[in-house]
Amino acid sequence: MSQTAPRRKSRASSGLPPITADKIIDSAVELTAERGLDGWSIRQVSTKLGVWPGVIAHHVGDRDAVVMGVTDRVISRIPVPDADVPWREWFRTLMLEGRAVLRRYPGVARRMVVVGPNVPSALSTIDIGIRVLLDAGFGEHATQVYRYLLNSAFMLVAVEDDRGDYPTARADMGRVMAAFAGDDTRPGLAAAAAEAIAREANPADVADHELAFFRFTVERSLDGAEAMLRPPAESADH
Structure with missing residues (x-):
């Protein structure tokens, strides 16, 4: 006499909510x-x-x-500033708030930069951001400036994410640089060594250092974009 396998109960009959x-x-x-x-x-x-x-x-x-x-x-969880916020403050806020959200979900920042933010929740942000740049006077360069600013910021977030796969990398780099501490013949490496030693002295402050460097990157990116709004320098002949 053949036996049939017991039928699996549906989620509803088991008192479970439906899958959506x-x-x-x-x-x-x-x-x-x-x-x-x-x-x-x-x-x-x-x-x-x-x-x-x-x-x-x-x-x-x-x-x-x-x-x-x-x-x-x-x-969709990244807060988007209002369109009437001045362009520099708009992007500073978006990038800092964006980092705070993206760091909680490793890998999403890299996908945004490599593949592009080609999802519905990003479309209104793109529209507002480019309109803010158009209103600020970036003209035909508005879309390029938008990509430049967000790619610069969120690629750095991707690097922060990836660094978790190399837990000893920072310490290893610190040891390499430390060999050049006080080396007057190589002032560039000596300066890098001093900074690396200072970081290693307070390993608990790594998150603060990363945020400070992110802020530095954001501000310098904004400086670069703002330079495009300045009139060309007058030639020495005039």
Whole structure:
């Protein structure tokens, strides 16, 4: 006498809430915060939800579709300044707030820079940001300036994310530089050594150093963009 396998209960009959695309993205976002954007698989998302991988494909699609959903969700959490904020303050705020959000989800910043912020939640930010630059007088260069500013800032976030894969890199670099401390014949390396030694003296302050360097990068990028708004210097003949 043949026996049939017991039928699996539906989620509804088991008293479980239905699976939706939003729930799938929620789980993938949580895994991204824990493991990075490249650190999870569709099977791990399905295990977290207690469903078969095919359910993910049915509601969202393949892994890249889920990654797009995660990227969209993360970008939507970056506060966007109002369009009437002066251009320099607008971008400073967006980049600093963006870093705070993106650092919680390793890998998303790199995808934004490499692939582009090609998700729905980014479109209004792009529109407002370029309009702010047009109003500031950047004219035909507005779109390039927008890309330059955000790529400069968020590529640095990607580097900060990636540095987690090399836990001894900072200390190793510090040891290399320390050999040149006080070397008057190589003043550039001596200056780098002094800074490296100062950083290593307070390893608990690494996060503060990273934020300070990010702020420095943002301000110098803004300086470079602002220089485009100044009239060309008059020639010496006049």
